[in-house]
Every structure is written in structure tokens, then in C-alpha cells.
Amino acid sequence: MPNLSVTPPDQIQLRRAVTSAFLGSVIEYYDFLLYATASAVVFNKVFFSALDPLAATVASFGTFATGYLARPLGGVLFGHFGDRLGRKRMLVLTMVLMGVASFLIGVLPTYAQVGVLAPIALIVLRILQGIAVGGEWGGAVLMSAEHATSRRGLWASFTNAGAPFGMVLSTAALTGTAAIVGEQAFLSWGWRVPFLISVVLLGIGLFVRSRVQETPVFEAVRDQAARQKAPLLDVVRNHPKTLLLGVGVGLSAFVAQGTLTTYLIAYGVRTGFPRQDVLNALTLSSALAVLGIIGWSALSDRIGRRPVVLAGAVLMAAFGFVLFPMVNSGSTTVLTLALVLGQSILHPLMYGPLAALYAELFRTGSRYTGASLGYQLAGLGAGLAPLLFAQIDASSGGKGTTMVSVVIAAACLLTVVCLLALRETSGHDLAADSAPAPQAAGPAEPSTI
Secondary structure, three states: OOOOOOOOHHHHHHHHHHHHHHHHHHHHHHHHHHHHHHHHHOHHHHOOOOOOHHHHHHHHHHHHHHHHHHHHHHHHHHHHHHHHHOHHHHHHHHHHHHHHHHHHHHOOOOHHHHOOHHHHHHHHHHHHHHHHHHHHHHHHHHHHHOOOOOOHHHHHHHHHHHHHHHHHHHHHHHHHHHHHHOHHHHHHHHOHHHHHOHHHHHHHHHHHHOOOOOOHHHHOOHHHHHHOOOHHHHHHHHOHHHHHHHHHHHHHHHHHHHHHHHHHHHHHHHOOOOHHHHHHHHHHHHHHHHHHHHHHHHHHHHHOHHHHHHHHHHHHHHHHHHHHHHHOOOOHHHHHHHHHHHHHHHHHHHHOOHHHHHHHOOOHHHHHHHHHHHHHHHHHHHHHHHHHHHHHHHHOOOOOHHHHHHHHHHHHHHHHHHHHHOOOOOOOOOOOOOOOOOOOOOOOOOOOO
């Protein structure tokens, strides 16, 4: 007799797709956010040692921002071929590109060794990182969302949950290395070790990703997709309003992310906290954020994407005005509480449901391109916000935190406006050959796709 308890093939592939998306995202963001942490605590001393400390921090954040500027290019490039040739092929390429770029950062000579060539090479490799992660996110989300037969918000969110878990690994790698080798050795050569580990993670990620099949949603339109010439033109010509509203919806989540995971590290250290205390607080809040992202995304399957993201935007706007007073308290406990509230609870409200939401905004033939471009354009907020805030801080003599809070609140207000103009997407059938209209509608129907 056949074994009726065997898991159906589509469920096996869903589990593999979700696992692959999570691990791939962890690896990609380990590399990408490792740079973020290093730019706040190491690169200003290693690659910009000729500048004064505050200017070096601004320059370091500037190279950090270039990765975010390159992400939309990666989204368009890999989205184009992902919509024409398939999601899986592009995910293998993005992972290889990210792993190689990160490894090469680990072997770069410093400014003291080769002068200006060091930061130039750093910028080039950071751009390659940005292109890789820009193409990774859309494909990973679609591998989960297009394999899902129910609870799409939950399954797609594992890609987003990989980002804070990648932050946990990256900060743990840096702090662990610093603790083992000591401060002087860490600045001399120890910071390279976490980047070199990328090669090991790359091998693991490629093995897991090789076991996942192409999504059934794409397979159904493969022949038609191969004939289309420019998915980007379809998005820009036929769905410009949807694209712009999607960018506005996601912007505040990324501004908050850049503030909490990058700018606040440098700010906390500069205001007197030991670097290790700040990184410990960031590691804890990042670990808890994984649960927050998955939990709030699962809720969005029940009540819709819009209510969850809307609540997060309103609460984050208010929280921005108490964040810096909490940090300025001088208490490590209060600093940790601020990061946990912001990164583990409020930010996931805005960020978690975005994975499913962006996938639901576009039709199959241009979904990789549209979702990637919308998400990565919004993602510019995470790269540019720390640079902007560092410049505000420098021009105000270290007293510009109120303006930083205003910028966060303004981004949240934009998200609220765009959400109110956007139709609820959770009930959209991904196999349909059209995307939901952008106009606002009534309450969401439960998702069954």
C-alpha cells in the first residue's frame, strides 16, 4: 500500500524554497551588513585614516551608501533575466557574485599600504555587493511566494527574516574576532576574517539552492516569458503608479533600518558607549527581529498587509522622537531597550509584510523586475539615511538628533499616504496574468494563494 503520510511534492518544494530563501538571504545579508557594521567601527580607521574621525565616519558611510545605490541596478539586471529565464538561475549568480566580492574585501590592502587605491577598490567591491543583493531579494521572495499555496505572507517573510539574522552573524563574527585577537590585532588584520568566511557560507548556500525547482507560477508562463523583450518597460509603462506607491510604502522601513542598524552604532560609540556594548545590543535586537518579522507577516495573512504596515509606520514616527533621548541616557540597559523596541517590534511591523506585498503588486511576466525595483528603490533609504544623518550631526556639532527624528517621521508619513492610496494585495492570485489596481479598496480578503 502507498504511504499516505508522505509529504506532497509541492510541499517539499515549498519547504526547500523557503529554506533556500532564508539561508540565501542570511548569507547575502551577512556579507552586505558585515560591511555596514565594519563601516561604522573599522573602515573609518583602516581605509580613511588620513581624515579626522568625524569626516572619516562620513566617508565610511559614503562607501556604505554606494552599495545601496547599486541595488536598484542589480534588481533591474537580474530581474530582467529572472522574468525571462527563471528565478532559480539568477539566485545562483547573485550568491556567487556576493561571495566573491566579500572575499575580495577581506584581502584588500589598507590606505596605509597603497594609499587612495584602497578606498577606490573598496567602493568597486561595495558596488558589486549592491548589485548582487539587489538581484537576490526579488528572486528569493518569489521562490517562496510562487511556491506557496497558502499563508503567502508568512512564507515570503523568511527572506526578510534572513536580513536581521545575517546581521546577527555579521556582528557576532566581528565582535567574536575582536574579542579573540584583541583591539590592535583586530584593526590590523582581524577584521578580515569575517569577510573571508564568506567562501564557506557560499558553498553551503549553493548546495541548498541547487535542490530547489523553478516555481510552478513561472513554469506556467515560461514560453511566453522567454519571448518578452523588456520586463522593465512593462513595469514603467503599464504600472508606474503601482511602482511609485510601492517605493513610498517601503521607504520608512528602510530609513528606520539604516538608523537602527548602522547610524546608531557610530552614534552610540561616539557618545561614550563601549563599542562592544552597542554591538551586543544590536545583536540581541537583530535576533529578536527575526521573530518579529515572521510573526507580523503571519498576522498580515489574516488581516491584510496594509493594516500591519500602517500600524508600524505610525508607531515608528512617534518612536523616532524618543529614540535618541533613550540613547543619550548613558545607560546600556536603556540603549538595549531602545534597539529592541525599534528593531525587534516596530520595524518588523513595517518590514515583514513587504516581501509578500511587493510580490503581489505585479504580474508574473514582470514580477521579478517590478518587485525588485520597487523594493530596492525604497531600500535607498537604508543606505542614504546614515550618510545624511552623519552629515547633519557633523554640521550641527553633534546636536542634530531632533532633525534626524523629523526625517524619520516624514518618511513614515509618506508610507501612510502611499498605503492609503494602495489597494490591499493579500487576496491577489499570483497565477493571474494581471496585477491588482493601485487604488485603495476595502478590507482584505483572506489570502488563499
